[in-house]
Amino acid sequence: MSDVTLAVDAMGGDHGVPVTVPAVGRVLSRHSSLHIILVGNPDVLAPALAKAGLEGHARVSIEPASEVVAMDDPVAVALRQKKDSSMRVAINLVKEGRAQAAVSAGNTGALMAVSRFVLKTLPGIDRPAICTAIPSAKGHCHMLDLGANVDSQPEHLLQFAQMGQAVVRAVDGLSQPRVALLNIGEEDIKGNEQIKEAAALMQAAEDLNYVGFVEGNGIFLGDVDVVVCDGFVGNVSLKTMEGVATMIGGMIREEIGRSWWRKLSGLFSLPVLNGLKRRMDPERYNGASLVGLNGVVVKSHGGTGEAGFTSALEVALLEARRNVPALIRDAVAPLVRASEQPAS
Amino acid sequence: MSDVTLAVDAMGGDHGVPVTVPAVGRVLSRHSSLHIILVGNPDVLAPALAKAGLEGHARVSIEPASEVVAMDDPVAVALRQKKDSSMRVAINLVKEGRAQAAVSAGNTGALMAVSRFVLKTLPGIDRPAICTAIPSAKGHCHMLDLGANVDSQPEHLLQFAQMGQAVVRAVDGLSQPRVALLNIGEEDIKGNEQIKEAAALMQAAEDLNYVGFVEGNGIFLGDVDVVVCDGFVGNVSLKTMEGVATMIGGMIREEIGRSWWRKLSGLFSLPVLNGLKRRMDPERYNGASLVGLNGVVVKSHGGTGEAGFTSALEVALLEARRNVPALIRDAVAPLVRASEQPAS
Known part of the structure; x- marks a missing residue:
């Protein structure tokens, strides 16, 4: 199977690294072609990786981000003030093509707004949705x-x-x-x-x-x-x-x-x-997709544990492998063509 | 406690008299000051009363109605064509003051429309609601x-x-x-x-x-x-x-x-x-009130059994005893007065 890279907002959610890092360990052991970029504060991430036995793991890397979107941050703060948040940087990685999907347990409103701002909606989609x-x-x-x-x-x-x-x-x-x-x-x-x-x-x-x-x-x-x-x-x-x-x-x-x-x-x-x-x-059903965007973004429940965050990572991996955004683009293409053509 | 009379649409719901009549028997035995008017086809009701041991019961009477609102009848049919339905006649009894509440397991849309048409809404209430x-x-x-x-x-x-x-x-x-x-x-x-x-x-x-x-x-x-x-x-x-x-x-x-x-x-x-x-x-929670009307109307789940219909009868009895419509009228009276007065 071809390699897939997931960008993980390691700091988001109610628990942050004590949940996200062990979940990453679980999912890496299940999928040999999976790579993970953990986004967050390296000073927090390094010991967490060591604790989870992931120090020096060949398929894990760290992408630094200096800020965290709090669960109660207003959308405007996440969008305009915290431009170096772990959430934002993870989504940027998808935009840049360095990852095929982003996963965050951060606040839903902020995640949707930032994803929409960075990735933009697919042609023919007026409003992304949560699925x-x-x-x-x-x-x-x-x-x-x-x-x-x-x-x-x-x-x-x-x-x-x-x-x-x-x-x-x-x-x-x-x-x-x-x-x-x-x-x-x-x-x-x-x-x-x-x-x-x-x-x-x-x-x-x-x-x-x-x-x-x-x-x-x-x-x-x-x-x-x-x-x-x-x-x-x-x-x-x-x-x-x-x-x-x-x-x-x-x-x-x-x-x-x-x-x-x-x-x-x-x-x-x-x-x-x-x-x-x-x-x-x-926890088994954890992982909601933000659909209609130019990229895969999966929202984990903020309060979920390791098993739940693992489920969200699995959802992201599957959607990235199947390239769901391309399938959605193809599905709505007839609607786009219809609206572009003058009525006959 | 003062006497209360409930008008019961005996024919409504998925089951009709095999559920409504035994439920009436149960509730009568619990409340000695309760009277029931069973509304429906007397030829169907008489044997059902006999079977339930309610034949000649001093606190039960029959009010004839020749039609039944079917569970899938459109509202317009219930309202304009079936003017002698058991549902309509039960609500008429409330309007006439012969009963203090009506109970029906018939279709919700029809019950709301007929209740609204016959009883009218209370002053200050634009739209009755289901509670x-x-x-x-x-x-x-x-x-x-x-x-x-x-x-x-x-x-x-x-x-x-x-x-x-x-x-x-x-x-x-x-x-x-x-x-x-x-x-x-x-x-x-x-x-x-x-x-x-x-x-x-x-x-x-x-x-x-x-x-x-x-x-x-x-x-x-x-x-x-x-x-x-x-x-x-x-x-x-x-x-x-x-x-x-x-x-x-x-x-x-x-x-x-x-x-x-x-x-x-x-x-x-x-x-x-x-x-x-x-x-x-x-079944214990069965019995929704149509509130905002000039009278108590309680809707039972269409598919409920004897215990469930009994619960709906209890809801109607309690709301009739407490005269909920009068309490609602008093509660919204300040809003009515405010809208009647010119802005100062």
Whole structure:
């Protein structure tokens, strides 16, 4: 397999190097053709590399960056003031062609703004989107946008659909992913015009396997591969999933702790609960793609651990190998040509 | 306690009388001052009452209705063609003062349209909303709107907040419920103006304990009592909850079925899983209120069973006893007076 280089914002996220460096060690040991450029403060990185047994590793290098984008930094600060941030420098490496993808656990708004500023959007894409895999009853689907855009217009939703389809083709190897539009049950409700228009655009789009509306519960049924929605709605839905899963996890723990008999039961139920945990594991599903840019950028959850950051690195590696940005560019090319030609 | 009469659409929902009539039997046995008017086809109702041991019950009467609103009937059909539907007749009974609340498991869009047409909205309320209790880590919160309105403007969101506060005061007995506005994490994102405006209105509102933004996962943390959102977003969030809970339930069953050891584990873990089920039970949380109308109308989930429909009847009884519509009218009265007075 041809070599791939990932630029890793080593300083970003809630934890920084104690999470990012060991995760890099894990992923390097799995993929012999993978190179990593760790971006950050060399004085912090050198001891972390030594601790992780990666000192002098032939496929690891350090790219210095003097600043860090804080989790609560406003977008304007990240964009205009911290021009030597580990996040910015990692994305610059993609822009310069020294890396094929950048990964950061830094703040989402800043990552999107900096990525957009440095890499620019692909031709035909008005708004980049955030896309991630969501577990379902039969495996997973991909959902976008998860918070990069609000008030998305029908043509944006169509672009999200094209991008989602390209991602699923590339990473899941499905030739005709089933693409659905997130909607609510009531068909006749006032104000649903945008959704109806978006549905009409998707229906008419060539080479898009649009299968119709899906409601919030339909995300998890395993009957669709791409769920398209506005970023406000998508973000609320994503956070709702996290909230319900966390609450159920907490309730299981509380129920187990309720009595000695329950504790014993809990012990016996460990295989079941561990099986459940494995399937729902947020770390396993960590790694959201910023799609629609001239380059691969993957956002890791800020609070994730080593396993989660490893998942995000795997997502970036796969998307870089498959060259997802080129696939998206090809997918939206007909839309670009149509808009460039005078109406006949 | 003073007597209350509920008008029950006995024919609505996926199951009709086999669910509604036994549920009525349950709730009658719990509340000695409760009267029920069952609305529907007498030829169907009479044998169902006999089967449920309710024949000749002193606190049950039948109100004939010749039609039924089907679950997939368009709103226009329910509103203009089926004027003698069990749903419509039940709501008419509230209008006429013969009942203090109506309960239906029929289709949501039709129920909202018919309720609005027959009962009218309260002064100061532009748009009625759908409100329900949502389980949280520490009990529950109430969330609205769950799908009656899309493209809600800031002043509508303020009205939802006032209504939600009135509901929680009435049914949970909290004097100063914590009211939050559902938002997404990114503060600087383009297009968030409506949410910001709504937040400013809520902050400025007298007698509203507005505590700020909450994200999708914050619904379940138990730190807020009322979550305010647009109906599109709220419906997606609600259906997402249902979807995740159903998926996790299915995964637990699958994990238990995976091997003989797991089956044994599953048996031992029954107390834990039953405890979990009790706390998450959708039937226990069944019963959404259509708030902002001149009367109490409660919507039951269409596919719910006897226990779920009983919960919906309990919601209606409580809201009727506390006269929630009058409380909402009082809560929004200052807004009405403000809009009637010329600006000073």
